[in-house]
Amino acid sequence: MVDLLKTPAAWPTILLERASAPDPTDLDAATRAGAFDALRRVIRNFGATATIAMISGVGLRGRGGAGFPAAAKWRLAGSTDAARRYVVVNGYGADPATATDRFLLERDPYAVIEGAAIVAFAIGASEAIIAVRADAIAAIRGLEAAIGAAEEAGFIGFDVLGSGHDMTVTVRPVQGAYMLGEETVLLKALEGKRGQPEQRPPYPAERGLFDMPTVVHNVQTVATLPWIVRHGAEAFAATGTPDSPGTILVQVRTPRGDGIAEVPLGTPLRNVVALGRKLPAGRTIKAILVGGPSGGLLPPDLLDTPYDFEPLRAAGAHIGSGSVVVADDRACTVDLARLLTRFCANEACGKTIPCRIGTRRLVEIADRVADGRPRPTDPQLLEDLSADIVASGLCDHERLTTLPLASGMRYFRSELDEHILRSACPAGVCHPIAVAAGAIR
Amino acid sequence: MSLVPGLGLAKGMALTLRRFFEPKVTVMYPEDRRDVPHKFRGRLQLLYDEWGTLKCETCFQCAQACPIECIDMGGIDTRGRYHVHWGAPETYGERREESALRRSGRPVPDPAYRPFAAVDLGALDGILDEYDHDPAHMLAILEATQAAYGYLPVAALKRISQLTGAWYAMIYGTATYYSHLRFEPAEASAQAAAVAAHRPPEGAYLAALDAALGKRRNPGKPARA
Numbered sequence: 021m022v023d024l025l026k027t028p029a030a031w032p033t034i035l036l037e038r039a040s041a042p043d044p045t046d047l048d049a050a051t052r053a054g055a056f057d058a059l060r061r062v063i064r065n066f067g068a069t070a071t072i073a074m075i076s077g078v079g080l081r082g083r084g085g086a087g088f089p090a091a092a093k094w095r096l097a098g099s100t101d102a103a104r105r106y107v108v109v110n111g112y113g114a115d116p117a118t119a120t121d122r123f124l125l126e127r128d129p130y131a132v133i134e135g136a137a138i139v140a141f142a143i144g145a146s147e148a149i150i151a152v153r154a155d156a157i158a159a160i161r162g163l164e165a166a167i168g169a170a171e172e173a174g175f176i177g178f179d180v181l182g183s184g185h186d187m188t189v190t191v192r193p194v195q196g197a198y199m200l201g202e203e204t205v206l207l208k209a210l211e212g213k214r215g216q217p218e219q220r221p222p223y224p225a226e227r228g229l230f231d232m233p234t235v236v237h238n239v240q241t242v243a244t245l246p247w248i249v250r251h252g253a254e255a256f257a258a259t260g261t262p263d264s265p266g267t268i269l270v271q272v273r274t275p276r277g278d279g280i281a282e283v284p285l286g287t288p289l290r291n292v293v294a295l296g297r298k299l300p301a302g303r304t305i306k307a308i309l310v311g312g313p314s315g316g317l318l319p320p321d322l323l324d325t326p327y328d329f330e331p332l333r334a335a336g337a338h339i340g341s342g343s344v345v346v347a348d349d350r351a352c353t354v355d356l357a358r359l360l361t362r363f364c365a366n367e368a369c370g371k372t373i374p375c376r377i378g379t380r381r382l383v384e385i386a387d388r389v390a391d392g393r394p395r396p397t398d399p400q401l402l403e404d405l406s407a408d409i410v411a412s413g414l415c416d417h418e419r420l421t422t423l424p425l426a427s428g429m430r431y432f433r434s435e436l437d438e439h440i441l442r443s444a445c446p447a448g449v450c451h452p453i454a455v456a457a458g459a460i461r
Numbered sequence: 462m463s464l465v466p467g468l469g470l471a472k473g474m475a476l477t478l479r480r481f482f483e484p485k486v487t488v489m490y491p492e493d494r495r496d497v498p499h500k501f502r503g504r505l506q507l508l509y510d511e512w513g514t515l516k517c518e519t520c521f522q523c524a525q526a527c528p529i530e531c532i533d534m535g536g537i538d539t540r541g542r543y544h545v546h547w548g549a550p551e552t553y554g555e556r557r558e559e560s561a562l563r564r565s566g567r568p569v570p571d572p573a574y575r576p577f578a579a580v581d582l583g584a585l586d587g588i589l590d591e592y593d594h595d596p597a598h599m600l601a602i603l604e605a606t607q608a609a610y611g612y613l614p615v616a617a618l619k620r621i622s623q624l625t626g627a628w629y630a631m632i633y634g635t636a637t638y639y640s641h642l643r644f645e646p647a648e649a650s651a652q653a654a655a656v657a658a659h660r661p662p663e664g665a666y667l668a669a670l671d672a673a674l675g676k677r678r679n680p681g682k683p684a685r686a
Contacts, residue, residue, distance in 0.1 A: 195641050196638070196640045275675050351675065
């Protein structure tokens with residue numbers, strides 16, 4: 021398991037409030053610490069409409085990377101006429117180097133279960149599905165034990181807390197494809213189909229799992245809900261930024277190792293990076309990869325960027341999986357961007373042409389540059405092709421796949437030019453065929 | 462040679478005249494439409510590329526789209542795996558390279574082809590019962606089938622298709638998408654290695670990060686995939 025990083029005492033603790041419990045699946049200890057208090061209050065005091073209004077009022081945004089307002093999904097799903105509705109909690113955590121979702125599921129399963137039940141109550145769904153990576157065995161066992169205990173105590177299951185509502189919560193282990201992190205792909209997998217994204221709209225909140233209205237949330241989004249209900253909207257609005265209140269789990273990785281921390285949204289990237297382990301002596305930060313495999317490479321002068329949805333997008337990165345990777349001056353940004361793009365291209369599901377072929381061409385351009393045999397038109401081609409992929413993509417996978425190379429071009433142009441014009445790699449990572457090129461001339 | 466001079470010519474002209482007054486068969490297509498069955502899609506044809514090899518990659522998209530499910534195929538998929546679906550093995554167990562022979566229209570037997578070993582499908586019926594024969598649980602059915610047999614035998618996929626009513630092509634599409642499902646026993650190491658090389662695991666990303674963070678294992682050699 022990954023370590024928890026020490027954060028400043030002034031930072032709020034929302035998601036990891038009960039994370040230090042000795043046995044996270046102990047229902048008695050969890051209820052003493054406040055678990056299922058919020059669900060009781062939502063069912064007995066608020067009712068569905070007031071709950072949606074409250075979440076809409078505090079402006080909770082989805083933690084899955086896109087930052088879509090949570091209450092908007094609930095309204096759409098609740099107002100769509102249907103025989104059944106579903107809640108799907110996305111705990112897949114596709115990024116192989118980030119374990120934030122898994123960490124939360126292992127440390128506090130009751131927060132996720134309670135949050136899922138609150139969403140289910142608010143939209144009138146009777147079934148909530150928590151999708152977890154099949155290799156996260158500890159998280160699956162913990163969740164199953166927690167669901168069993170909560171059902172026994174009457175917090176979920178039939179006739180929840182005497183309200184007459186039925187809410188079953190199930191765990192579904194899924195595996196086999198990186199793309200399962202995308203919401204429509206995950207729904208396809210839960211339906212037992214080939215995992216390929218769907219055109220939106222209609223959004224899943226209107227027509228999702230088995231063509232029924234489905235609210236898909238990240239585990240961190242649903243785990244935030246009980247805290248909001250228990251501590252009130254004002255307390256929640258005081259955290260993070262006015263536009264995106266709350267906290268998010270971040271995994272900071274440096275050459276010395278990695279760890280998970282709960283970070284209020286809007287924290288300057290500098291403070292997020294400072295949470296991680298120190299760089300080796302004499303090394304300086306060269307690039308910060310924000311957002312996982314399809315993240316953007318940011319230079320050290322952008323360390324003051326707030327860790328928030330819009331500022332990061334504007335800088336050419338995104339929150340994505342909550343991964344922040346600090347690379348020191350030994351890294352070559354061209355090589356790193358090439359390997360990231362290659363990974364994303366290999367994981368593409370192949371449904372649309374910009375993704376299947378466009379990302380492949382991006383990799384080929386990057387390979388040419390790194391090997392020291394670029395064509396003079398390559399930088400222009402890279403730019404045009406990236407723009408075309410972004411404009412014509414079906415899901416966010418291909419749009420974000422352009423980020424490593426695009427942000428590399430934007431902030432590390434001199435290093436790219438060094439590769440293209442002089443067939444040299446300043447960091448000494450790539451082995452461009454400078455010698456061979458000389459031999460040809 | 463006829464005895465009456467010009468008789469042949471007259472016969473020919475008579476045929477021409479008769480055809481001249483017959484109704485025309487040309488259809489002014491976009492304006493006029495022939496009355497054909499609504500599932501009619503025209504003639505099926507396999508195309509060859511400029512090297513004479515089949516362009517078909519066994520992607521099953523045509524089988525999936527076919528409204529009357531008349532298309533089926535066997536051959537080598539893009540991951541180098543060999544599939545035979547149904548029909549006589551000698552018509553499917555053929556080599557793609559021998560295209561000249563293929564174009565003669567005769568089936569070309571592949572001497573290296575070994576038919577699949579017989580599979581006992583008894584275990585599969587229990588699995589399907591457990592999942593209510595419901596195609597909505599296809600992923601779970603396939604995972605349970607793989608757990609029972611060690612891999613997904615084609616005969617089992619056919620049986621699942623028959624008993625659940627899901628199209629074979631759809632099941633095949635699901636089974637080929639998820640990287641943990643396989644069509645060969647795990648011990649078929651040469652093929653497994655080829656598949657792994659074609660689609661590197663998630664470790665590729667971790668290796669890239671390690672490289673960027675200065676943990677490159679083999680600094681003398683460029684990290685090429």
